[in-house]
Amino acid sequence: MTMTEERPPPQEELARQALGAPKRGVASRIASKTGGGFVQVFLVLIAIFWTVPTIGLFVSSLVGARSSGGWWTFLLQPAQLSLDNYSSLLDNGELVGSFINTVLITVPSTLGVVLIASLAAYAFAWMQFWGRDWIFLIVIGLLVVPVQVGLIPIAQLYGSVGIFGSVVGVVLFHVAFGLPFAIFLLRNFFSGIPRDLLEAARMDGASEWTIFRRVVLPLGLPAIASLAIFQFLWVWNDFLIALVFASRDVQPLTVFLQSQTRQFGESIDVLAPGAFLSLIVPLAVFFAFQRYFVQGTLAGSVK
Amino acid sequence: MTEDEPGLGSKGQVATAGGAAAVGTPDKQPGLGRSWWSLAYLLPALFLLGVVVLYPILYTVVRSLFDKAGDTFVGLDNYGVFTDAATLTSIRNNAIWVVVAPIVVTTLGLIFAVLTERIRWASVFKLLVFMPMAISFVAAGIIFRLVYQADPNQGVANALIVSVHDVFAESSSYPGAKPRGEAELGGVDGGFETTSTYGAGDTVALGLVGFAPNDVEPGAQPASEPSGGDTLQGVVWLDFAPGGGGEEGAIDNDELGLPGVVVQAVQDGAVVATTETGADGAFSFEGLADGDYTLALPRENFREPFNGLAWLGPALITPAIIGAYIWIWAGFAMVLIAAGLAAISREALEAARVDGATEFQVFRKVTMPLLAPVLIVVMVTLVINVLKVFDLVYIIAPGSVQDDASVLALQMYRVSFGGANNYGLGSALSVLLFLLVLPAMAFNIRRFRREQS
Numbered sequence: 001m002t003m004t005e006e007r008p009p010p011q012e013e014l015a016r017q018a019l020g021a022p023k024r025g026v027a028s029r030i031a032s033k034t035g036g037g038f039v040q041v042f043l044v045l046i047a048i049f050w051t052v053p054t055i056g057l058f059v060s061s062l063v064g065a066r067s068s069g070g071w072w073t074f075l076l077q078p079a080q081l082s083l084d085n086y087s088s089l090l091d092n093g094e095l096v097g098s099f100i101n102t103v104l105i106t107v108p109s110t111l112g113v114v115l116i117a118s119l120a121a122y123a124f125a126w127m128q129f130w131g132r133d134w135i136f137l138i139v140i141g142l143l144v145v146p147v148q149v150g151l152i153p154i155a156q157l158y159g160s161v162g163i164f165g166s167v168v169g170v171v172l173f174h175v176a177f178g179l180p181f182a183i184f185l186l187r188n189f190f191s192g193i194p195r196d197l198l199e200a201a202r203m204d205g206a207s208e209w210t211i212f213r214r215v216v217l218p219l220g221l222p223a224i225a226s227l228a229i230f231q232f233l234w235v236w237n238d239f240l241i242a243l244v245f246a247s248r249d250v251q252p253l254t255v256f257l258q259s260q261t262r263q264f265g266e267s268i269d270v271l272a273p274g275a276f277l278s279l280i281v282p283l284a285v286f287f288a289f290q291r292y293f294v295q296g297t298l299a300g301s302v303k
Numbered sequence: 304m305t306e307d308e309p310g311l312g313s314k315g316q317v318a319t320a321g322g323a324a325a326v327g328t329p330d331k332q333p334g335l336g337r338s339w340w341s342l343a344y345l346l347p348a349l350f351l352l353g354v355v356v357l358y359p360i361l362y363t364v365v366r367s368l369f370d371k372a373g374d375t376f377v378g379l380d381n382y383g384v385f386t387d388a389a390t391l392t393s394i395r396n397n398a399i400w401v402v403v404a405p406i407v408v409t410t411l412g413l414i415f416a417v418l419t420e421r422i423r424w425a426s427v428f429k430l431l432v433f434m435p436m437a438i439s440f441v442a443a444g445i446i447f448r449l450v451y452q453a454d455p456n457q458g459v460a461n462a463l464i465v466s467v468h469d470v471f472a473e474s475s476s477y478p479g480a481k482p483r484g485e486a487e488l489g490g491v492d493g494g495f496e497t498t499s500t501y502g503a504g505d506t507v508a509l510g511l512v513g514f515a516p517n518d519v520e521p522g523a524q525p526a527s528e529p530s531g532g533d534t535l536q537g538v539v540w541l542d543f544a545p546g547g548g549g550e551e552g553a554i555d556n557d558e559l560g561l562p563g564v565v566v567q568a569v570q571d572g573a574v575v576a577t578t579e580t581g582a583d584g585a586f587s588f589e590g591l592a593d594g595d596y597t598l599a600l601p602r603e604n605f606r607e608p609f610n611g612l613a614w615l616g617p618a619l620i621t622p623a624i625i626g627a628y629i630w631i632w633a634g635f636a637m638v639l640i641a642a643g644l645a646a647i648s649r650e651a652l653e654a655a656r657v658d659g660a661t662e663f664q665v666f667r668k669v670t671m672p673l674l675a676p677v678l679i680v681v682m683v684t685l686v687i688n689v690l691k692v693f694d695l696v697y698i699i700a701p702g703s704v705q706d707d708a709s710v711l712a713l714q715m716y717r718v719s720f721g722g723a724n725n726y727g728l729g730s731a732l733s734v735l736l737f738l739l740v741l742p743a744m745a746f747n748i749r750r751f752r753r754e755q756s
Binding site: 243 | 341359452635642743
């Protein structure tokens with residue numbers, strides 16, 4: 001997107017940076033050559049260190065409680081690996097149900113935030129109304145409100161309205177607590193859209209709704225994608241909100257898995273493949289939309 | 304916004320974290336959007352924010368002044384409960400978290416970000432380290448429950464430190480072995496020593512029990528008592544005949560000698576000579592001066608094997624969970640700091656180098672100050688996040704040590720929903736959490752207003 005006038009265009013700045021190739025003294029170049037070996041080894045070790053725990057979970061999900069040694073013994077006895085645990089997951093009604101619940105909670109929570117926040121962000125960015133800047137400051141203030149603050153009041157409120165324990169309650173809570181970040185992210189992006197484009201549309205007699213739908217939403221798509229991915233992962237991975245507000249028959253995967261950790265040793269045949277199932281979806285999303293996710297992280301720090 | 308959105312591999316130019324914030328306000332131009340229309344766009348958001356976020360803040364503050372049932376006004380009594388043991392533990396743990404986790408995560412992030420600037424496979428490395436950010440605390444918690452399992456044959460953490468430990472300290476051959484009776488051999492300092500003294504020409508039979516014949520080293524042969532010779536000699540054997548029938552204190556046919564047992568000759572409390580038993584359990588002290596000696600089997604023969612650390616025990620549980628947290632968040636710090644590094648102008652660095660600064664000086668005097676705003680944002684983000692940490696502790700700490708591992712958010716959940724249903728105390732804890740994040744709220748608002756002006 002284009003930048004507002006007061007900042008230099010990023011392309012130029014980057015180009016300028018790229019031109020200044022580092023000129024180093026011979027001594028420092030030698031130092032960096034020899035030091036480079038240590039750096040490489042160190043980083044390889046760190047990479048292994050960061051990967052082994054997840055591999056451990058994956059192999060454990062294939063080995064299960066059958067193994068008498070650690071999961072790493074699969075290197076010597078690959079025969080112990082099997083998909084039995086995964087096939088028995090399919091017969092585990094509670095787990096399959098909780099997986100479906102996760103989807104039922106995550107999809108509307110994501111769509112709801114995207115829709116409601118886009119509308120509000122458009123108003124904050126391109127509409128005039130009384131107290132706009134102050135209301136937006138409040139939204140920014142709400143970025144860091146801990147969800148704990150909402151648990152007790154909303155539990156009581158849901159109780160009196162009759163949606164405590166339901167998917168609707170969980171979704172509403174997710175949408176509301178997702179809004180400050182979503183509005184913040186989208187409003188900043190929308191206000192970067194060139195004024196000329198909106199003016200031109202208005203000249204042509206387009207209504208606000210048409211401008212929103214035909215100009216702002218398409219141009220804002222990168223930010224909306226970031227937001228959607230971020231919110232999707234946030235809700236998919238949520239545990240606390242569902243733990244409080246979802247009754248047992250609508251509990252998502254995370255809550256089901258936690259309930260199995262009490263007999264950790266015996267439950268490993270369910271826990272390991274279940275946990276792997278719960279993390280493979282966000283990982284797939286992460287790998288597919290890596291740059292949007294990182295962008296959302298960069299924009300959403302201080303949440 | 305920027306054309307080049309920062310991806311893991313790309314060098315995006317997000318100078319200050321929260322890059323999206325750095326965009327100007329649209330001018331206040333009359334006629335641009337109509338006031339009454341805007342209400343329709345805002346209403347859903349304002350309604351939800353008002354009912355689900357703003358109202359609870361006020362309600363929680365009020366509710367914290369009432370008792371468990373909510374019908375008696377108790378003033379600040381609920382806040383007085385913060386001095387009970389469980390709440391104090393969680394406050395102390397939260398303090399440890401807030402001090403340790405953000406600093407370690409930011410430091411690691413900085414190290415990774417700087418080092419990856421020099422390698423070709425930087426994007427692969429960043430991908431691997433950033434990956435845990437995408438998965439849930441619940442899945443991460445289960446991953447680390449596996450890592451921290453106590454049995455070194457199950458948990459990779461203990462497997463690692465046990466194998467490192469065993470490189471430096473040899474394990475003993477006969478953990479838990481003990482003499483048949485205390486009459487001949489008395490327990491001394493984890494090992495055993497004979498109660499009578501012996502001299503040259505004596506033959507001493509030292510019978511041990513307390514472990515299975517299967518655990519004797521594979522090369523062991525049936526015990527045989529050395530005879531003849533004028534040295535101090537003897538045999539250490541397993542005084543246990545499989546299938547029974549053996550006579551206690553005597554070497555029976557099938558009983559095995561114990562090879563590799565260290566035997567010491569002791570005089571006046573000092574070890575004079577040391578030897579080791581052979582495959583049939585026999586030993587002898589060559590060239591020992593005349594005199595009376597007691598024989599000792601030192602503790603190193605019987606030491607229990609090192610089985611690693613009790614990661615999930617009460618003492619180590621908080622550091623162990625912080626370890627898991629670092630694993631998750633280091634990638635976040637790394638990516639933000641790497642974006643900050645990429646945005647630093649090369650000219651500034653070059654100017655310093657031309658002036659003769661060493662690489663380290665350049666880093667300390669030029670890079671670090673320019674990076675400071677990013678580091679502050681990373682730290683603030685982490686502090687807010689750490690204050691609210693809940694899932695990881697709840698999942699990783701086994702039920703028996705949750706009291707020791709508890710943090711404010713967990714304590715809040717436990718008193719409100721964990722059976723006690725004390726909404727008064729739970730609200731007070733929520734208010735405390737809210738107060739703790741208030742500085743961050745002020746920081747955000749100030750930063751935003753600065754960027755707008």
